[in-house]
Amino acid sequence: YSNTTILFKSEGTRKVIALGTIALATIERFSKQVSKLPSAPRQSDRTPARRLLQVIGKDMRVIVFGFRPRTKQRRAVFDALLRCTRPSQLWDLYTFTCGPSKYKNSSPKVRLLNEYFRLLGKGSYHAQSTFENGSFSVSNDWWRISGMNENYTMCPTYPSSFIVPKFISDEEVQQASTFRARCRLPVISWCHPGNGAVIARSSQPLVGLMMNTRRY
Secondary structure (H helix, E strand, C coil), X not given: CCCCEEEEECCCCCCEEEEEEEEXXXXXXXXXXXXXXXXXXXXXXXXXXXXEEEEEECCCCEEEEEECCCCCHHHHHHHHHHHHHCXXXXXXXXXXXXXXXXXXXXXXXXXXXXXXXXXXXXXXXXXXXXXXXXXXXXXXXXXXXXXXXXXXXXXXXXXXXXXXXXXXXXXXXXXXXXXEHHHCCCEXXXXXXXXXXXXXXXXXXXXXXXXXXXXX
16 A cells, blocks of 8 residues: 555556555545355364455445455554544644655744745745745746735735735735635645646635625
8 A cells, every 4th residue: 555545466466456446535434354264064163264354435346355364464454544544633644744844944934935935936045034034025927925914814714925926916915805705815825836837726706796705
C-alpha cells in the first residue's frame, strides 16, 4: 500500500492487479475475518484457519485479502489502513503528509506569506522581513499579495492576506467583496508561477436589489 492507495500485487509476477487496487479515500469500512478450511476427520484442530481482511469500498466493491496463517501480515496491513483512513490527529491527513511544508516558522501569517511567495515565483523573499517593513508589494506579472484583511475586518473567514489581480487596487477589492456572500470575494488558492494559471475560490454572488443569496 501507499499513503493514497492499496496496491494488490501478484505473488508470482509481482505486477499490480487492477481488481485489488483501491484508493484509500474510497474505503467505506474494513474488518478482519477468519475462515475455517474443511479438513479430514480427526484433523480439524490441526487445520489453520484462513486470516482474511475484507475491504468494502464506496464504489460498491468488496475485496477480500487472504494472509498466511501464523504471520503478522494481516495485523500490519490492518494497522496501516486504520492509520491512513482514520488518522488520530489533523496533521496525519494526506493533505499535510504528502508534502510537508518546509517553512518552520510558528507564526501562521508568516507561513502563509512564505507560501504565497512560492506560488508567485518569489521564493527568495522572506515573510518575516516583509512583516517588519509593513510592505505587501510582492507580485509577479499578473498577481499581487494584498494585506488588507490583516485584522480580519473585511472577511473573518479569509486569511489575513491573499492573492488578487495585480492591477486591481485594495479599494476595488473592498468594493467587490460587498457583492459576495459573507464578503468572500474570488481570491487565488493556487497560482502557476510560469504561465499564470490559477485556481480561485469564492462564495456565491449576491443578487437583486436586496443583495440576497441565490436559493434553488
